[in-house]
Amino acid sequence: MPKLDKRLKTVARLIRSQTHADIGSDHGHLLAALLAAGRVERGIAIENKRQPFLNSTATLAGKNAEVRFGDGLAALSKGEVQSLSICGMGGESIVRILNENPDRVPSSLVLQPNHKADQVRRWAWQSGYHLRDEQFAPGHWQYVVLAYSKATPPESEAPDPAYVNLDLEAAFLFGPTAIRNPSKSFLERLQEEREYLTQMKCHTPVTDQRLRAIDRLMVHSTV
Numbered sequence: 375m376p377k378l379d380k381r382l383k384t385v386a387r388l389i390r391s392q393t394h395a396d397i398g399s400d401h402g403h404l405l406a407a408l409l410a411a412g413r414v415e416r417g418i419a420i421e422n423k424r425q426p427f428l429n430s431t432a433t434l435a436g437k438n439a440e441v442r443f444g445d446g447l448a449a450l451s452k453g454e455v456q457s458l459s460i461c462g463m464g465g466e467s468i469v470r471i472l473n474e475n476p477d478r479v480p481s482s483l484v485l486q487p488n489h490k491a492d493q494v495r496r497w498a499w500q501s502g503y504h505l506r507d508e509q510f511a512p513g514h515w516q517y518v519v520l521a522y523s524k525a526t527p528p529e530s531e532a533p534d535p536a537y538v539n540l541d542l543e544a545a546f547l548f549g550p551t552a553i554r555n556p557s558k559s560f561l562e563r564l565q566e567e568r569e570y571l572t573q574m575k576c577h578t579p580v581t582d583q584r585l586r587a588i589d590r591l592m593v594h595s596t597v
C-alpha cells in the first residue's frame with residue numbers, strides 16, 4: 375500500500391465518493407489509498423503520458439479501478455463520475471483541463487494547484503462552484519488544496535459565500551479562508567513576500583497586483 379505524502383494525504387481526506395476520477399494520476403497512489411481506505415468505491419485514473427500510465431496501471435492492478443490513456447476529461451463520459459481530483463499541476467493546466475470538457479466536470483472537485491492557485495479560484499467563482507474547504511499542506515513549498523461543490527438552487531443564486539465581505543482580488547490570490555482568519559505564519563509569509571517584491575527591480579502586472587493586494591491585507595497587521 376503506497377504511503378501518501380502530506381500533500382496527497384490532505385487531498386485524500388477531502389474525497390469521499392462512489393466513483394472518483396484522478397486526472398494526471400502518475401504513480402496512481404492517490405486512488406490506491408482512497409480505495410484502500412474505502413473513501414471511494416471505484417476509481418478511474420487518467421494519464422496522457424506513457425510511463426505514468428504504466429505506473430498507474432501497475433499500482434492499481436487488481437483493485438476496483440480502471441486506468442485510461444487520454445487527455446483530461448476527454449477520457450470520461452458525461453455523468454460517469456461523482457467527483458474528480460487534479461493535483462500537482464499548475465493552475466493554468468488545471469483550468470484548461472476543466473474548460474476543455476465543461477459538460478464532464480462532476481459536482482465535487484478537489485484541486486491542488488502547485489502554483490497560480492488564483493486561476494483555479496477564479497474559474498470556480500465564474501463556473502458556479504462554491505468552496506467547501508481550503509487546506510494548506512506543508513511540503514516542497516506550502517501547497518493549497520481546494521475542495522469545491524457545484525452550487526445548486528437556492529445557493530447558486532448568490533455568489534460563493536466563502537468570499538462575502540472580503541477583498542475579492544486578494545482572496546483569489548491568497549485564499550479566502552487564509553485571509554478571513556489570518557494565522558501568524560500566513561501573515562509572516564505575506565510579509566516575506568512583500569519584502570521580496572518590494573526589492574524587485576523589474577515588476578510585471580502580476581507582481582504589481584500581488585504587492586498591492588499584500589499592502590491592502592497588511593494595513594492592520596502588526597507583523
Ligand SMILES: C[S@@+](CC[C@H](N)C(=O)[O-])C[C@H]1O[C@@H](n2cnc3c(N)ncnc32)[C@H](O)[C@@H]1O
Pocket residue numbers: 397398399400401420421422423426444445446447460461462463467471
Ligand atoms: C506532476 S504530475 C502529478 C501527479 C499526481 N497527480 C500528484 O499530484 O502527485 C502531473 C501528471 O499529470 C499528467 N497530465 C498532465 N496533463 C494531463 C492531461 N491533460 N491529461 C491527463 N494527464 C495529464 C502528467 O503526465 C503527469 O503524470
